[in-house]
Amino acid sequence: MYSQRAIFIDAGFLHAAGGMHVAGTSLRKATRIDHERLIKGILETTEKHSGLDLLRLYWYDAAKDALFTPEHKKIGLLPGVKVRLGRMSYEGNQKGVDLKLGLDLVGIARNRAASVGYLLSGDDDLAEAVEEAQDLGMKVVLVCLEDASSRLGVRSVAENLALRVDSIINIPNSLIETSFLRQVLESPGPVEPLPGDPTQASPAGPASGTAAASSSSADALACAPQPARPTPLNIKPARPKKPLEYTPPQFAVSESTLVYSSTHHSSGLVLGSEEDAPLSVATEVGARVATHWYGTVTQQELSDLLVDRPLLPADIDRVLLKDCAQIIGEYKTDYRSIRHELRRAFWAELEELISGKRV
Template sequence: MGLNQTAIFIDAGFLLSLGGHRAAGTTLRSAFTTHYESLVRGIIQTVKQNSGMSNLRVYWYDASKDGLFTEQHKRIGLISGVKVRLGRISYNGEQKGVDLRLALDLVGVARTRAASVAYLVSGDDDLAEAVEEAQDLGMKVVLLGVAKSESRLGVASVAEHLALTADSIETIPDQLLDVAFTRVIEWDQEHSEKSAIVFKAASDSDDGISEVRSTVPTPAVMAQKSSRQKSVEPMSYADVVYSSGSGRQGYQGNAVYEQKELSVAEEIGGKVAESWLALTTQAEVLELLADKPQLPLEIDRTLLKDCAQVLGEWTTDQQKIRRVLRSAFWEYLDRLM
């Protein structure tokens, strides 16, 4: 191999979901703040300590509308040693082209011998072939993940095939994640109650949502709602540790196992609704109601990502689980009425 140095490849969606969930208990972007400079520099330092080598470059992969740089992407791109590579967000909210760009860059760096070791921050099984090709060209590929003790792999949300393909697995220090990701706000009952008033008023209005757009709750109404809603407590699934055990006979063959999954999914749906309501504006509540029962793409993606963090990608792909997640989101809001 040529130069004795590293290159770091970061799937931003993967990393931000894990870091945000650790800090705020949800992948909802508005629920946490990411300190990008600290995060990138901390990862570079972690790689240097692990490898003893200097770093060629950090490749940061994300998606945006029409593949254009947002202000956030510009800020990340201005960090020394970072190159931002953007895919596109499709009509249905999915990332397009991100994995392809990462795979091409990984193989390209290996082919040109610009680095001898790649550190990959991703868990996507689709990258396994690119990893193997880079290895065939003489590059060592190390997975850099977020520690999860209850996972058999020791890291969160990494496909087993990708883990088996990589040369080794290292973890990002917990201290770095605690510094780089910060919860925006604790559960705010007063704010949630105010949004709930708008939710109820819009739902009850004979003339529809348009009548409520200029409505501002009075202190008297707020006090009345507060006394009526004291029974609604914040939900938390942060302590849920889910394990399939060694005796699992399959999703359809174990009713008890399935019921536990559905119960966890229901709790997650309520937690996402709670987090969203505590951080949203009255205008956003009205927009949500206008499309009921359809959920905005951001909320729907958050439900699926949060569920995958607890139950795994395969379980979250089950339609029954997805229906429970979405129903629980609406049921939480309905209970506030």
């Protein structure tokens, strides 16, 4: 077996874990990432740990119809990096990403192309692939983000996976904080123009979603023939708000029992009753996701969301549940009262942001 290292990165896991650390939410639009800096830092961390040359860094992500986006092309052109894409479903779920990662991990171990594999993922579906690679002679090291509040000491990693790897190392928090940039606007940006449509053109950038941009667009639409698409929603601009600062909520878990189950994936904590679940956490998570979502969309996207109220798109609902589970665990997130409060808090915060009542 060659004395080389191979790196396997689940981009969805890395985006979510980094987003939670920097912005307090796994909502992908809430952060902008310097991928070159991030990948360089991961290469340096793994090289320092093993001292081995690099075989290749595999970057696994999902895209519509598994087609490369401009972002994926930019990542794929970095030296030593190979992008492998799964499909993104209509509901926003990744399809085929874990399968590709697991097959590559086992394939490289079987071909003896690398002696150490560094895995950046938290999905316990990869536990069997890890053990298969180990049986073929490869050492598998889990690379994580440190989280002192977690029982495992790392963020977003299933215990079933953590127990099967040979060792765990952490990415420096400084790397995440310099590679992930939190971006939240004061209000939705202007409607994205359609090709060849002068009525939608706006010189304002995405950071200037002001009333002037909205009124000029509305005046142009009023004078021009009505297009065969929804009219942008005129929204009262919100008054300037203080930047949202994320502070992980503190709460005590009472009367908890440690259990072991082969039928449920969880952190291992089960509460005695639904009333013990901290609804205040769900309230904070719902409001925070609403704030980040509101600051990263266009007015047309906001209009489309309000049309279907009180229903939430699957991608937003998934972020709410994932972010809440990061703090209180999957068992408590399954409580009906918690899920109801997440969605109620999201809509309540969105109403305040639109009306400008929140200061």
